[in-house]
Amino acid sequence: MHKILILNRNESASDFLGKMLEREGFLQFVASNPETALERIRAIQPQLLIVDLPLEGISGVEMCLQLRAANLNIPTIILGESQDEMDKILLLETGADDYLVKPIGTRELLARIRAILRRTVRNPGLRIRFGDVEIDRERRIVACKGGEVKVTPCEYKLLLFFLQNADRALTRDTILNSVWGYTDYPNTRTVDTHVNKLRNKFEPDPAAPRHFLTVHGVGYRFLM
Amino acid sequence: MHKILILNRNESASDFLGKMLEREGFLQFVASNPETALERIRAIQPQLLIVDLPLEGISGVEMCLQLRAANLNIPTIILGESQDEMDKILLLETGADDYLVKPIGTRELLARIRAILRRTVRNPGLRIRFGDVEIDRERRIVACKGGEVKVTPCEYKLLLFFLQNADRALTRDTILNSVWGYTDYPNTRTVDTHVNKLRNKFEPDPAAPRHFLTVHGVGYRFLM
DNA sequence: TTCAGAATGAGAATCTTATGCATGGGCCTG
DNA sequence: CAGGCCCATGCATAAGATTCTCATTCTGAA
Numbered sequence: 001m002h003k004i005l006i007l008n009r010n011e012s013a014s015d016f017l018g019k020m021l022e023r024e025g026f027l028q029f030v031a032s033n034p035e036t037a038l039e040r041i042r043a044i045q046p047q048l049l050i051v052d053l054p055l056e057g058i059s060g061v062e063m064c065l066q067l068r069a070a071n072l073n074i075p076t077i078i079l080g081e082s083q084d085e086m087d088k089i090l091l092l093e094t095g096a097d098d099y100l101v102k103p104i105g106t107r108e109l110l111a112r113i114r115a116i117l118r119r120t121v122r123n124p125g126l127r128i129r130f131g132d133v134e135i136d137r138e139r140r141i142v143a144c145k146g147g148e149v150k151v152t153p154c155e156y157k158l159l160l161f162f163l164q165n166a167d168r169a170l171t172r173d174t175i176l177n178s179v180w181g182y183t184d185y186p187n188t189r190t191v192d193t194h195v196n197k198l199r200n201k202f203e204p205d206p207a208a209p210r211h212f213l214t215v216h217g218v219g220y221r222f223l224m
Numbered sequence: 225m226h227k228i229l230i231l232n233r234n235e236s237a238s239d240f241l242g243k244m245l246e247r248e249g250f251l252q253f254v255a256s257n258p259e260t261a262l263e264r265i266r267a268i269q270p271q272l273l274i275v276d277l278p279l280e281g282i283s284g285v286e287m288c289l290q291l292r293a294a295n296l297n298i299p300t301i302i303l304g305e306s307q308d309e310m311d312k313i314l315l316l317e318t319g320a321d322d323y324l325v326k327p328i329g330t331r332e333l334l335a336r337i338r339a340i341l342r343r344t345v346r347n348p349g350l351r352i353r354f355g356d357v358e359i360d361r362e363r364r365i366v367a368c369k370g371g372e373v374k375v376t377p378c379e380y381k382l383l384l385f386f387l388q389n390a391d392r393a394l395t396r397d398t399i400l401n402s403v404w405g406y407t408d409y410p411n412t413r414t415v416d417t418h419v420n421k422l423r424n425k426f427e428p429d430p431a432a433p434r435h436f437l438t439v440h441g442v443g444y445r446f447l448m
Numbered sequence: 449t450t451c452a453g454a455a456t457g458a459g460a461a462t463c464t465t466a467t468g469c470a471t472g473g474g475c476c477t478g
Numbered sequence: 479c480a481g482g483c484c485c486a487t488g489c490a491t492a493a494g495a496t497t498c499t500c501a502t503t504c505t506g507a508a
Contacts, residue, residue: 107313111312154463199488
């Protein structure tokens with residue numbers, strides 16, 4: 001979930017914007033002056049800053065320069081009032097990533113937010129977590145309690161399948177079909193073996209599974 | 225010096241734009257249809273793509289989807305004719321990084337180009353380093369522990385591709401597609417062979433790779 | 449002729465799955 | 479409700495299959 005900080009001279013004005021962002025699944029924070037903005041960026045570490053011009057006693061360009069001087073390197077979208085090309089250019093050159101002229105089309109703003117995050121945030125959708133386990137699909141790495149755990153191709157596929165079908169009782173047949181692509185089901189305990197391996201790798205106590213539960217007479221059920 | 229590819233259905237129209245870019249210190253290339261554009265992106269590896277809509281027989285959105293499908297991950301600015309918010313949004317959502325409505329303010333375009341390059345180009349200089357290895361793209365020279373190491377064209381391209389996609393698990397197919405330009409995937413071990421060569425040239429201990437890691441059953445992952 | 453790139457194949461490393469035995473839950477019977 | 483039986487599951491092991499490495503050979507272009 002991405003954090004977005006809105007800088008606006010009167011907080012109420014950013015209320016509408018903030019609501020919209022929350023509706024879209026972002027976490028929004030507010031600052032009403034440059035100083036608190038800088039503080040909060042350091043404290044909260046948002047992925048994006050939206051600056052609603054004009055600010056109190058400081059120009060947008062100065063704000064950008066301060067951000068740069070503070071070495072925060074945070075992606076920034078400016079919402080400005082001026083159609084004047086010169087203003088836009090100055091802001092873009094001093095560090096802003098985008099500039100939109102008010103009145104803002106909310107859907108366009110959203111699209112631009114996403115476009116910027118796509119470039120600057122490392123594929124958030126590709127990370128999944130459960131318990132102490134973190135799966136990074138882009139790197140194809142699984143970590144448990146911060147340390148990398150090696151998983152074989154088969155284990156990896158099975159793990160992803162469990163995550164996709166969390167909290168559902170799955171028969172061995174279903175699993176064999178989806179993960180292995182088998183259409184007929186030999187009397188095998190391959191699934192058991194692999195579940196066992198996943199337990200050993202990811203369950204704090206493999207003898208008392210909390211995530212990879214067995215459903216006696218049926219198969220398995222995975223809990224996040 | 226950054227390379228920019230302009231995609232425009234009639235090349236002459238991009239002449240003005242191209243001249244302007246060259247004046248500003250960019251290297252500009254032109255393509256007049258999507259197919260050659262994709263080819264050239266692979267061949268030239270530009271840092272930015274400017275798409276001047278409309279194209280011949282293909283919509284902007286389709287173009288973006290193709291770029292995405294080809295896994296090229298190239299920053300894209302769209303120059304469009306439509307003021308319609310819906311068009312902008314669609315393009316931004318499908319992968320475009322910015323959308324400008326014609327007529328274009330050249331100075332604003334420039335500022336936006338720079339803003340995007342600032343975020344996407346990792347190394348403003350042409351030198352990249354990892355481990356004991358230093359790559360000088362301007363001179364096309366690779367050095368390891370200070371001494372020059374000869375690399376063949378193929379090895380060089382592969383090396384750069386790894387650097388651009390550091391820390392991501394890459395399938396052989398992806399690599400063959402991006403580095404070799406293959407669209408169908410013969411059952412070949414060409415990639416392995418070349419990775420092997422890179423290991424021998426750049427890994428302190430080729431038997432225990434620290435940079436060119438294999439992801440069993442998938443392909444390879446490069447670590448800086 | 450030379451060199452880079454692509455294909456090949458043998459051997460090594462790694463992964464998959466069958467097997468056997470141990471264990472434990474579920475169900476029947478008394 | 480206890481005891482015992484049966485079957486499902488856990489789990490270690492090893493054989494078998496796959497995938498990877500890398501030296502070598504082949505091919506085509508300069």
